[in-house]
Amino acid sequence: xxxxxxxxxxxxxxxxxxxxxxxxxxxxxxxxxxxxxxxxxxxxxxxxxxxxxxxxxxxxxxxxxxxxxxxxxxxxxxxxxxxxxxxxxxxxxxxxxxxxxxxxxxxxxxxxxxxxxxxxxxxxxxxxxxxxxxxxxxxxxxxxxxxxxxxxxxxxxxxxxxxxxxxxxxxxxxxxxxxxxxxxxxxxxxxxxxxxxxxxxxxxxxxxxxxxxxxxxxxxxxxxxxxxxxxxxxxxxxxxxxxxxxxxxxxxxxxxxxxxxxxxxxxxxxxxxxxxxxxxxxxxxxxxxxxxxxxxxxxxxxxxxxxxxxxxxxxxxxxxxxxxxxxxxxxxxxxxxxxxxxxxx
Numbered sequence: 001x002x003x004x005x006x007x008x009x010x011x012x013x014x015x016x017x018x019x020x021x022x023x024x025x026x027x028x029x030x031x032x033x034x035x036x037x038x039x040x041x042x043x044x045x046x047x048x049x050x051x052x053x054x055x056x057x058x059x060x061x062x063x064x065x066x067x068x069x070x071x072x073x074x075x076x077x078x079x080x081x082x083x084x085x086x087x088x089x090x091x092x093x094x095x096x097x098x099x100x101x102x103x104x105x106x107x108x109x110x111x112x113x114x115x116x117x118x119x120x121x122x123x124x125x126x127x128x129x130x131x132x133x134x135x136x137x138x139x140x141x142x143x144x145x146x147x148x149x150x151x152x153x154x155x156x157x158x159x160x161x162x163x164x165x166x167x168x169x170x171x172x173x174x175x176x177x178x179x180x181x182x183x184x185x186x187x188x189x190x191x192x193x194x195x196x197x198x199x200x201x202x203x204x205x206x207x208x209x210x211x212x213x214x215x216x217x218x219x220x221x222x223x224x225x226x227x228x229x230x231x232x233x234x235x236x237x238x239x240x241x242x243x244x245x246x247x248x249x250x251x252x253x254x255x256x257x258x259x260x261x262x263x264x265x266x267x268x269x270x271x272x273x274x275x276x277x278x279x280x281x282x283x284x285x286x287x288x289x290x291x292x293x294x295x296x297x298x299x300x301x302x303x304x305x306x307x308x309x310x311x312x313x314x315x316x317x318x319x320x321x322x323x324x325x326x327x328x329x330x331x332x333x334x335x336x337x338x339x340x341x342x343x344x345x
Contacts (some may be wrong), residue, residue, distance in 0.1 A: 005149070010033040011033070013031050014033055015029045015252060018043060022047070024120075034082060046247075049254075050252065051186055051232075051256050052179050054320065055192075057210075060200075061180070061182050062158070062179040062192045064179060066204060067207050067211050069138065069163060070138070071208070071211065071212070073197060079109065079135050079137055080109070080139075080140065080189075082097050082108065082141075083110075083145070083167070084141075084309070085112070085113075085120070085144045085197065086112055086113060086120075087242075088242070088296045089143050089196050089230075089242040091309050092237050092312065093165070093200075093238060094110055094201075095196045096202060096234050104212075105241070110306070112308075114307070117168070122140075123143055123150070124153075126152040127139075131160060132273045137160060142165050142166075142198075142201055144197075145175070145177070146170055147175075151175075153175075153176060156176055163177065163325070164319075165197070165200045165201050167184065169184055191248075194244055197238065199238075199244075199250060208230060224261055233257045233265075233269060234257070235256075235257055236253060236256070236258060236261070236288065238253055241289060267315060268320045271323070272324050274324065275327075282312075294334070295331045296308045296311070298330040299330060
């Protein structure tokens with residue numbers, strides 16, 4: 001079948017004006033105009049994404065009440081559960097929220113469901129058989145929860161509050177949760193509809209840090225306020241792996257994450273780079289999408305995704321190397337299973 005090419009031809013005057021404003025080549029300006037990026041300021045932000053350009057997380061619907069409830073749980077010493085998903089997006093979202101709450105000395109726990117035995121998302125079975133007996137007071141879902149009606153209702157009956165952070169399409173009616181952070185809600189004014197699950201969780205963390213700053217919490221700790229750019233390596237991994245468009249905040253987070261990965265690689269990521277045989281060079285999005293992500297995702301698809309979470313959060317080089325080798329073997333097994341399916345088809 002012969003391919004038929006359709007080449008866009010933007011307005012030459014518009015292209016020239018943009019090229020002159022940016023001081024860039026006509027080809028670059030043409031590509032930008034073809035992407036409907038015609039304003040010079042918007043184009044400059046696209047070409048040079050910066051954390052200084054991110055919009056406030058405080059514009060997300062329900063973020064204020066979510067922050068209040070989480071900080072109340074921390075102050076009371078309540079048991080908090082982060083309930084994630086078993087893919088790269090959910091695992092990185094769990095990791096960054098877990099690390100932040102641990103930094104606050106919260107009584108925080110996590111669960112990554114086993115895909116083969118538990119399925120996807122927070123379930124009533126998990127709430128009744130695990131969360132309630134374990135004395136959980138607050139559940140925070142990441143990259144899931146927007147369709148967990150029965151589970152949220154069971155939690156509410158037991159006196160457990162649920163904060164949902166998700167980015168999937170919303171149903172006509174929402175679960176009866178304490179708070180729902182999902183930029184795809186029709187009445188959410190944030191404009192963050194492109195965010196991956198890890199991006200939504202990252203915005204929640206930024207809002208928490210801001211509230212604690214306003215309350216003088218970090219000053220009382222000697223000014224030891226966490227540098228959240230350091231978490232952008234995981235935000236970039238989850239964002240790229242989830243194949244959301246690299247525009248707006250997504251583009252900024254990925255750019256910042258690649259900068260972190262070039263200078264301060266955590267043991268788990270370093271171990272993954274070693275098993276991938278990636279040479280000592282700056283990483284790009286192809287490395288994240290086609291080399292690192294498949295190995296992390298292999299854990300959730302074939303066995304237990306929590307092993308990948310341990311990889312990304314460990315401070316031990318030896319532990320990271322051992323887990324990375326396991327995940328590399330699981331990815332090889334996943335590839336063989338996939339190839340057999342293709343051949344059988």
